[in-house]
Amino acid sequence: MAPHRSLLRALTGTLPLALAAVLSSATAATATPGSAPNAAPPPARAASAQVPSGVTAGVAVFDRQTGAFTEQVNSAVPFRSASVVKILIALDLVWDRGPDTLSAADRSRVDAMLRGSDDSAASHFWANRGQGALIDRMVARLGLLDTARPPATHPGYWGYTALSARDTVTVYRYLLDTAPPAVRDYVMGNLRQSTRCAADGYDQHFGIAGAFNRPWAVKQGWSGFSSGGCTTTAAAGTTASAGTTEGARTDGATAAAAVDLARPALHTTGVVGVGDRSVVAVLTLHPQGTPYGKAYTDVGRLTRSLNVPGATRPAGTWIGTWGSGVRVRAQATTASSALTTLPAGAEVLVSCQTRGQQVSVPPYVNDWWAYLPQYRGYMTNIYLSSPDNQVPGVPVC
Structure with a gap:
């Protein structure tokens, strides 16, 4: 069933910002875990540092x-x-x-x-x-x-x-x-x-x-x-x-x-x-x-946000997370080995998503898993700051 995200918003207070980031940066094509970006490097940019509020x-x-x-x-x-x-x-x-x-x-x-x-x-x-x-x-x-x-x-x-x-x-x-x-x-x-x-x-x-x-x-x-x-x-x-x-x-x-x-x-x-x-x-x-x-x-x-000549940027969508002790696993199932845990509330880069084991974290139930290429593993979509079980705009693996 689709999670009731108004409760998530009340718990985290960060959903609007995270969702805006998802919708503004999502990729539109299909993807496979670990696939390399094939876009041409962007042209040189002017100075553009964006310092977050309070930092x-x-x-x-x-x-x-x-x-x-x-x-x-x-x-x-x-x-x-x-x-x-x-x-x-x-x-x-x-x-x-x-x-x-x-x-x-x-x-x-x-x-x-x-x-x-x-x-x-x-x-x-x-x-x-x-x-x-x-x-x-x-x-x-x-x-x-x-x-x-x-x-x-x-x-x-x-x-x-x-x-x-x-x-x-x-x-x-x-x-x-x-x-x-x-x-x-x-x-x-x-x-x-x-x-x-x-x-x-x-x-x-x-x-x-x-x-x-x-x-x-x-x-x-x-x-x-x-x-x-x-x-x-x-x-x-x-x-x-x-x-x-x-x-x-x-x-x-x-x-x-x-x-x-x-x-x-x-x-x-x-x-x-x-x-x-x-x-x-x-x-x-x-x-x-x-x-x-x-x-x-x-x-x-x-x-x-920085102008870094010679840099190439990883393909995918940056999405906020919620909860603590969220595990990244080798496969889209809780039975697979845990590769690491995420820093609580950190944004993660998602390249694609796939169906896997159904996970229940009351009141949420979800069988979609996100592939995190920088960790080479999967996390349940339950802990992504997204309004739907399947994240809009993120391709299927």
């Missing part, structure tokens, strides 16, 4: 082919880095000796730190390499303008390092254009192997990893959230402007003092496109109490 953002997109920024929003404003600083920790470690000299234990730590954002590995290197002195070294080596060690009140908190979007671009440009090939290949090779589920159980394939098809490489950051999903049964807008970044260096003490340590932070950084054409840095802060799934969705929408 504070620092954004920089740099086109390495033209040598110019295509997006800048508060690009010199320092944010607390969260796990993005792990790139600097890794670079400091291999700066004078290269990755081949690392012990097996340290190499394993770096791999875990860059791929799965392992915090214990970062803390190990932070403690053994001088804490804030590590940041001072990297600021001098890379000519960073807005980066500073954590405030004196929190010397052991590597995630409180101050970092701006433009400095993040500088770090990636060093890796791609200046670093010794062995360093470039080691660090970037790890970032290309970013795992969906981070070591602490957060789904880290938001932002760049969700907005664009591979090739990409990412280092994400998050801080101040209580839960990030990604567990399995086994375990106010600012106008952007194009052009180059110009500006004076920010004093380190000033940068550290200016960083907001309270609001939840969610950052997506990395490179996108063939030949790592574009460097993307999106640093965000969210209102206190924002659920991870809401921030995940807002960062995704912001990232998808």
Whole structure:
């Protein structure tokens, strides 16, 4: 029977926005699970960053082919880095000796730190390499303008390092254009192997990893959230402007003092496109109490709005979800293995839908399942923010 969606609206308060997104972006052709998009890449676009309401953002997109920024929003404003600083920790470690000299234990730590954002590995290197002195070294080596060690009140908190979007671009440009090939290949090779589920159980394939098809490489950051999903049964807008970044260096003490340590932070950084054409840095802060799934969705929408030369976008329809602990399964049945759980309330990309096992979540009953290509699995349509059992405009698999 068709679900009574007025109850869903009362429970979530998000149906009108989610439904509008479905109806405005739905594809019209039939599709098969895992099928690749065949549309021609879109033409170059002007700066277009759309910062969701309530979000504070620092954004920089740099086109390495033209040598110019295509997006800048508060690009010199320092944010607390969260796990993005792990790139600097890794670079400091291999700066004078290269990755081949690392012990097996340290190499394993770096791999875990860059791929799965392992915090214990970062803390190990932070403690053994001088804490804030590590940041001072990297600021001098890379000519960073807005980066500073954590405030004196929190010397052991590597995630409180101050970092701006433009400095993040500088770090990636060093890796791609200046670093010794062995360093470039080691660090970037790890970032290309970013795992969906981070070591602490957060789904880290938001932002760049969700907005664009591979090739990409990412280092994400998050801080101040209580839960990030990604567990399995086994375990106010600012106008952007194009052009180059110009500006004076920010004093380190000033940068550290200016960083907001309270609001939840969610950052997506990395490179996108063939030949790592574009460097993307999106640093965000969210209102206190924002659920991870809401921030995940807002960062995704912001990232998808950006002019990123060389990027291709996955085919499908972005649809909101509701509920918590929603499982993505290998097949359209609850008897199949659970691949992961979704961050509560996160938008998902749906490429097609198919009939499968009938699922009952009173008062709803539904036998339609959505295929999520980025998870390579299915979720019951019950938890999609749609007015019908079969989502309008989404093709049948």
